Amino acid sequence: MRLLFGILYTFLFFSYVATALFVVFHLLRYSLNRKVAILSTALFVSVLFILLVINAWLFFALPIDDFLPVFSR
16 A cells, blocks of 8 residues: 555656646746746745655655554454
8 A cells, every 4th residue: 555655646746846847947938037037947946846855755754554444464
C-alpha cells in the first residue's frame, strides 16, 4: 500500500512541476518588462523549490502504515 501512495504522490509532485513550468512560461513570455519577468521568475522558482522540498520531506515523514487498517498479519 505504501507503494501505491508513493506512486500517487509522484504523480501529484510532477503535476505541481508541470503547473510551475506553465506559470514560468507565462511569466517570461507575457511580462511587459524583461527585467521584472526575470526577477519574478527567479522569485517564483526559489519559493517553488522550497515548498516542493518541504512538501516531499513532510510526505516521506508520514507514518503511512499507521494510517491504514491491518486486516491480516
